[in-house]
Amino acid sequence: MSEQKTKISLSKRQIVILALFFTFYLSIAYYLVFDLQLVFRDAVSRTEKAFLVFFDNSAKISSIGFIWTPLPSILQLPLVIFKPLAKYGFSGNIISALFGALSCLYIYKFLNKSHLNFFSKIIFLLLFGLNPMIILYSANGMSEIIFVFFIILASWHLIKWNKTKRMTELILLGIILSLAFFTRYETIPLAITIGFLVIFLNYGKIKTRFNEIQGSIVLYFLPILFSVFLWIVANWLIMGDPFYFLRGEYSNIEQSNFIGGELKKLKGNLVDAIYYATKMIAHLYPVFFATLIYAIYKQFSKISLITISIIFLSLSIILFHILMLLKGVSYGWLRFYIYIIPFSFILFSITIENVRKKMLVATLFITLFFISNIYSLKSISDKNYGKEECHVIEAIKGHFDENYSYIKDMEVVDYINKNNLTNKKIIVDDFTGFGIILNSLNPKIFINNSDKEFKNSLENPRQYADYILVRRPTGIGIIDAINKKYPDMFTKGASYLRLKKDFGIWRLYEIIK
């Protein structure tokens, strides 16, 4: 076994790349949040969960809850201690910028292995780092870019493991994927595929070194299985259901009831689901197909097991999303296909490594990557594809959608502050009211899902609270705990309630004691 050092030290050039991209993405984040007043609600919700850990009525780690995978919130913990960083969920944007920059750094490391000249490497790096989808998700606080980074990192260590067979790489792979599991559940197909690849890349040795393969598999899978086990046990102990994260009242499955239109037709229809996924990829990043075909074509002249492995890896996530479409539990967002962008660069880097007419191929691919970036911009501007992302482009154009802003939340917060309600108790479900709780920077006035008395307060609001804040029962508002308990409260109120203020999407009722 090789005794070489596992390098994690950075060269000056790498530090510059990291710093430049981080600054760039952070500037974009600042522009989105403070100039455009634009936020992604899922991202703000994750920040609010982190915020509650320190500032809720009963400060505790479990405030992170089980609606979201916990790592993006955990990563924000050191930031949200400083309250102003938490406002509008900006700490999430900072984390995105960091992981966006880290992704660029590792893409550069991949390009470094391709033996291209410095100028070409920088062009490719810019094509990755300045891809509109990558820019957006490196600045918006969502979990996708964290997962993108884990994908790149896992691919990096898989390749290193294949070359060196050092068990440190295998351990790192296991740890990376266990962290990835706490970021996004797409890790599961990825982890299983890598597990098979660990066997596949040892195929020739199966008979002679069965024990080594068996040991490698245990070493690799254990951290991942442990993470899954841990998540299940935590769900069981805290929520009473080991699979609460899958089937709880706020889970994806529960939310999938709102899936409609074109997506609903894909349920159980394999051909259409494949077509849908292909269409999304073709519109988001068509060069992925080119890198895929080129990598496969190169296998005819010289088989590279690692290239085949990366192909399988990229396909595993696509297949996972096709499966979700088939089961009818996917919203089919454009962001679910963001992973093909890093995979395109990884495939390109490892394929071009041993190509003779390197510059010719590189020039061709620079053109293709550039065209694909234009496609990405078009897709995220088009509401048929970039259903969520298009609001950013619209906001830049001056067409503002309140659903992608904190303005409505701030209206409620300002009302609470101006009317001296900060010493009162207000019941609100933080699944929908997270923006209000977070932006008030004073979550103690709210009785929310993280509080022990939340369920009791719903049963008997008069005993526990002075006000109740209800979300309009449309869209995800239907699964708001208050609306589930009192479906007519928003529209009709109740005998013991007096409408204090109607904010449109929110209504604040005073509880008459």
Add this chain to the structure above:
Amino acid sequence: MPPIFVQGESSKNFCHQKSNPLNNGLVFKGNKFITHTNLHPKYSALETIQNHQKLVIIGLLTILLLGIIVNWHQTVLITISVLTILYFADLLFNLFLTVKTLRKTPEIVVNKQEISLLQDKDLPIYTIFCPLYKEWQVLPDFIKSISKINWPKNKLDVQLLLEEDDKKTIAEIKKMRLPNHFRVIIVPHSEPKTKPKACNYGLHHAQGEYAVIYDAEDNPDPNQLKKAFIAFQKTRKNNVVCVQAKLNFYNSHQNILTRFFTMEYSLWFDLILPGLQSIKAPIPLGGTSNHFRTKDLKYLQGWDPFNVTEDCDLGIRIAKLGLHTAIINSTTLEEANSKLGNWFRQRSRWIKGYMQTYLVHMRRPHEFITDFKNPNILFFQLTVGGKILSLFINPLMWIMTISYFLFKDSLGPIIESFYLTPVFYMAIFSLIIGNFFYIYNYMIGCAKREQWDIIKYAFLVPFYWLAISLAAWKALFQLVTKPHYWEKTVHGLHLKK
């Protein structure tokens, strides 16, 4: 009454460090002991616990008792908080060591090319100590192993250290045709009759410039002496006085116990010790395969004959003097204990020895602090003190954890009330991540040594921990009743199979 030195065969009541320590000894409580060393009694486990230490322990127990009487809940809460913080610190320290070792192998790596450059004429005489007691059966294998050693035979000084009263072994050896570089040294009968005392005796007969100890059942890497020799040259400027080779087993697959034992050694010698070396922490030496310059060993006053883990004690003494131990990429294969009773005897002796070592070196803890940058005292607490404490506390923690989950409704709130919020998170982290990490660490140790087929047995290692904790209680009992009793480990069990 404190122990007093006696020199040579006389009984003069003085200590003279520069005198020849051969046949030196002590008188303690009317008993005469021959130790063959000038090691001062204050560094010896002859007296298990000194009066001021007794006072500290009684003081702590009194405070605990008073606390329980005055406010039992608060006392339990504080005790649990202290223990949890210790556990947490131990976990972080072990995590740190593992990362250190995995990032860059800190051991001294000697390659084949460096070995091939050595000229026989430049090599000094190397002494090999092999203390034997009633284990003549394994001697033929040992002779075979030593004959394979890549060192000019005319520059080898192999000492078979036999006890005068071990007539059977002496008789059996007389029947054997020993190679010319073997010498039989009979250690005169006296108390204490321990391996370190025999080694001290051998040290005074050593002809080599370098010396190493092997047990009779050892099978060292043939290049080990050369690797150690080169390692000494490489570390000339680093105050390295001891080079420790790694230990592992040749009968790992004999049964489940030997597999556990193998995992433990792979973790200890391939992950933990190199990690300790990388931060220049005190290294508790392994029982064999520790190499010294003979003059350094004499300067260190050899081994403490009253300490039943004299190797661990010597490693700590080395560190306290500001000197270092280095690990090399060479392995000695030993026989893993394959019988539970035999294992239990051996393990309880080791734990007793660790307790002796802890008590000896905590008599004057300030001696660890040679300068304020040196955190050796902290490392000593973590590697020796914490290790012992955890063996006693582990079962209590397990009982509490299991009770919490089994009787969550009735006992849950009471147990929860013992934990302050930050302490609770530390406890949860130690319980969940800690237990996973310790099991995974065994696997990493095995993988590093490419013992792939043993990895899966790490899932059962909590049962092994339980056995070690039981051995710890026996060790504590023996520490009080028979502190210097050397429970002999039977070797050659794999041959009888």
